[in-house]
Each structure stands twice: as C-alpha cells, then as structure tokens.
Amino acid sequence: xxxxxxxxxxxxxxxxxxxxxxxxxxxxxxxxxxxxxxxxxxxxxxxxxxxxxxxxxxxxxxxxxxxxxxxxxxxxxxxxxxxxxxxxxxxxxxxxxxxxxxxxxxxxxxxxxxxxxxxxxxxxxxxxxxxxxxxxxxxxxxxxxxxxxxxxxxxxxxxxxxxxxxxxxxxxxxxxxxxxxxxxxxxxxxxxxxxxxxxxxxxxxxxxxxxxxxxxxxxxxxxxxxxxxxxxxxxxxxxxxxxxxxxxxxxxxxxxxxxxxxxxxxxxxxxxxxxxxxxxxxxxxxxxxxxxxxxxxxxxxxxxxxxxxxxxxxxxxxxxxxxxxxxxxxxxxxxxxxxxxxxxxxxxxxxxxxxxxxxxxxxxxxxxxxxxxxxxxxxxxxxxxxxxxxxxxxxxxxxxxxxxxxxxxxxxxxxxxxx
Numbered sequence: 275x276x277x278x279x280x281x282x283x284x285x286x287x288x289x290x291x292x293x294x295x296x297x298x299x300x301x302x303x304x305x306x307x308x309x310x311x312x313x314x315x316x317x318x319x320x321x322x323x324x325x326x327x328x329x330x331x332x333x334x335x336x337x338x339x340x341x342x343x344x345x346x347x348x349x350x351x352x353x354x355x356x357x358x359x360x361x362x363x364x365x366x367x368x369x370x371x372x373x374x375x376x377x378x379x380x381x382x383x384x385x386x387x388x389x390x391x392x393x394x395x396x397x398x399x400x401x402x403x404x405x406x407x408x409x410x411x412x413x414x415x416x417x418x419x420x421x422x423x424x425x426x427x428x429x430x431x432x433x434x435x436x437x438x439x440x441x442x443x444x445x446x447x448x449x450x451x452x453x454x455x456x457x458x459x460x461x462x463x464x465x466x467x468x469x470x471x472x473x474x475x476x477x478x479x480x481x482x483x484x485x486x487x488x489x490x491x492x493x494x495x496x497x498x499x500x501x502x503x504x505x506x507x508x509x510x511x512x513x514x515x516x517x518x519x520x521x522x523x524x525x526x527x528x529x530x531x532x533x534x535x536x537x538x539x540x541x542x543x544x545x546x547x548x549x550x551x552x553x554x555x556x557x558x559x560x561x562x563x564x565x566x567x568x569x570x571x572x573x574x575x576x577x578x579x580x581x582x583x584x585x586x587x588x589x590x591x592x593x594x595x596x597x598x599x600x601x602x603x604x605x606x607x608x609x610x611x612x613x614x615x616x617x618x619x620x621x622x623x624x625x626x627x628x629x630x631x632x633x634x635x636x637x638x639x640x641x642x643x644x645x646x647x648x649x650x651x652x653x654x655x656x657x658x659x660x661x662x663x664x665x666x667x668x669x670x671x672x673x674x675x676x677x678x679x680x681x682x683x684x685x686x687x688x689x690x691x692x693x
Contacts, residue, residue: 361555496525
C-alpha cells in the first residue's frame with residue numbers, strides 16, 4: 275500500500291512546480307497600502323490593475339465611516355450562530371429584501387461567501403435524477419458544485435449555442451428516462467475572458483427545451499445594466515433567469531454573496547443550503563456595510579459612469595495599439611501575448627520593477643500553452659493618466675517580448691527547472 279502523501283512528494287502540480295521561483299512575487303504577492311488605483315508592491319509604488327474594486331467603494335470615505343461605526347457598535351462576532359438557530363436579524367432580512375428588489379426578483383437569501391454559496395446552491399438545486407448542463411469555461415466554484423452532483427452532467431462549448439442545444443437534447447432524453455429535470459448554468463460575465471454569457475440566446479432555448487436557468491453574475495452585478503443590476507438587465511432577460519447569484523467581493527468591495535429567485539425557490543434553498551444551515555451567520559458589520567454599499571449603487575450612478583470612462587479608455591487604447599484583448603464585453607480586460615511561462619515571469623517582473631504596473635498573470639494550465647494572459651481590472655478610482663502610463667508600458671514590454679529579450683532573461687530559470 276502506498277503512502278497517501280507519495281503523490282504530493284512526487285508531483286507538485288503544473289503550477290506548484292514553479293513555487294520556489296514564483297511564490298511571493300508572481301503568486302501570493304503582497305500589495306500594501308490603502309486599496310486604491312496606486313498601491314505599494316515590495317516597497318515600490320505601482321498602478322494596480324488586479325483589485326476587484328470596480329466602483330471604488332473599498333476605500334470610499336462614506337463606506338469606511340459606516341464600516342467603522344458598525345464595527346464599534348456590533349464588534350466582529352455578532353450575531354453568533356447559524357441563521358436557523360441564533361444568527362438571524364432584522365438587518366439580514368432588510369438586506370435580502372433590498373437586494374431582491376435591486377435585481378428584480380421576488381426574494382433573496384444571503385450567503386457567507388460566494389464560492390461556498392455557489393457550491394452549496396448547485397448541490398441543493400439538483401437531485402441524483404437531474405441533469406446539469408454548464409458552460410465548459412465556468413468558474414471553479416461552479417465546477418466544484420457540479421462535482422457534488424450524483425447524477426449526470428454535460429458541458430457545452432464556451433458560449434456555443436449549437437453545442438448547448440445538442441447537450442440539451444442529450445439531457446432531455448436522459449431526464450425522460452430518470453424522471454428528473456435539467457439545470458443550465460452560465461456565468462453572466464466570464465471572469466477570465468470578460469465575455470458576457472449568451473443569456474438571451476440561452477433563455478430563447480426555453481421555448482424548445484424544459485430547463486431551469488442559473489446565472490453566476492459575480493462580475494456583472496454593479497457594472498452592467500442601466501441600473502447596475504447586472505448582465506440579465508443588460509441583455510433584457512433578467513425575468514427569465516430562474517436563480518440569480520452575485521457576490522459582494524467585486525462591485526460591493528466586501529465579503530458575502532446572495533442568491534435571488536421566486537419566493538418559493540428561496541424558501542426551499544434557505545432550508546436546504548448546507549453551507550448556510552451549518553455555518554455562522556454573516557456578521558453584522560458586513561451586513562450593515564453591504565446595506566450602505568447597495569444604497570450607493572442605487573443612488574450614485576456616477577460610480578458606474580466613472581468606471582466605464584476608464585474601461586473604454588483602456589480597452590480602446592489597447593486595441594488602437596494593436597493588442598489582442600479578445601472578445602471582452604465587460605470591464606474585465608484581458609491582454610493576450612505569446613510566450614513561455616519563464617518568458618511570462620521575466621515580462622511581469624520587468625513590468626512591475628521598471629514600469630510600476632501591477633496586473634495579474636495567467637499561464638498554462640489555466641490557458642493553453644504558449645499564451646500569456648495579462649488580466650486587468652479597471653476601477654472607478656483609476657485615472658486617464660494611469661491608462662496612458664499603462665499603455666506606454668505595454669508597448670515597451672511587447673517590443674522586448676518580440677525581440678527575444680525575455681527569452682534570454684529566462685534561460686537561466688529554464689535551465690534551473692530542467693525544462
């Protein structure tokens with residue numbers, strides 16, 4: 275019999291094998307200072323394009339004031355216990371009601387964390403006779419939720435409606451045999467590519483197939499739609515989304531999440547979501563802070579307007595200079611370059627150390643081998659000067675990538691890794 279840990283000693287995984295070279299700089303970096311468009315990284319001032327603070331609320335004085343006052347009043351423990359036992363309050367209910375109204379649903383329920391809540395919601399919605407059909411590029415929280423499912427599940431090609439229809443045909447035949455139902459899952463905005471899910475086209479397939487539709491709108495909530503109610507509002511199909519999910523970790527610059535649906539669905543979920551039934555209630559400081567943030571989303575449209583001024587300037591500037599930003603239809607701004615993982619490390623180090631630009635780097639196995647993805651998150655706190663500095667820096671690093679500078683710089687790293 276093998277030692278359980280033998281596989282860990284033998285194989286650190288496709289990312290883990292780079293830990294000695296990457297940790298503390300490329301992965302698990304430490305940004306310091308107040309959350310803003312400019313922070314400090316290893317003692318240097320950098321323009322930060324990796325903070326999911328879309329609307330600039332994280333360090334907004336009104337938000338900081340409310341968060342601080344709530345901390346003084348309630349502390350960080352209240353309420354104690356799970357919602358079903360001793361952790362339920364009027365303010366939890368108020369936040370749920372206001373969130374439901376904001377996203378045009380009958381009811382909503384708070385979740386302690388987005389990832390945990392998504393996994394648990396999928397688990398609660400389906401039984402072993404049901405079939406799940408989901409986009410192959412879905413976020414890890416969706417994939418992990420689907421893994422819990424004891425029944426059949428199918429993936430369809432990313433945003434490919436022909437592929438979805440074929441899988442719905444397969445799912446329908448299977449559901450007729452099992453006596454179960456079908457759950458289709460898509461993201462409102464796919465967080466890596468920035469593409470909107472084709473919600474309108476998916477909803478149209480309800481005329482042909484019998485399924486329920488679950489949307490993860492983490493990146494759309496607060497940034498898309500006339501009022502900021504998300505991708506469903508943007509595409510005019512919010513009413514046709516059966517279960518709507520959004521997190522507080524993006525536009526709300528906080529911790530927590532929520533699901534919204536018809537009252538009967540929410541009533542069922544709140545009695546069957548294991549991650550909420552058996553976990554401590556969302557603390558009051560976060561609930562009060564979320565109420566303030568939601569009020570600002572509703573009453574301060576200039577926040578979203580300022581965000582999109584930066585988004586449009588950054589994305590149009592990149593395209594004008596010939597950069598490949600894919601097919602993003604959201605604030606998420608990917609920049610695709612060609613190169614190896616060691617070249618990517620050299621490029622990002624140059625970008626941070628010599629140009630003062632901090633953005634996330636994504637490489638294989640998250641994206642195909644030979645590609646480098648620099649993922650940028652514009653916020654309402656960025657300035658047009660930030661955009662110009664960044665565009666000029668990207669021109670410089672592209673030139674150095676193409677003339678082989680980073681390949682030469684990375685040769686020693688490749689040799690050390692035995693690649």
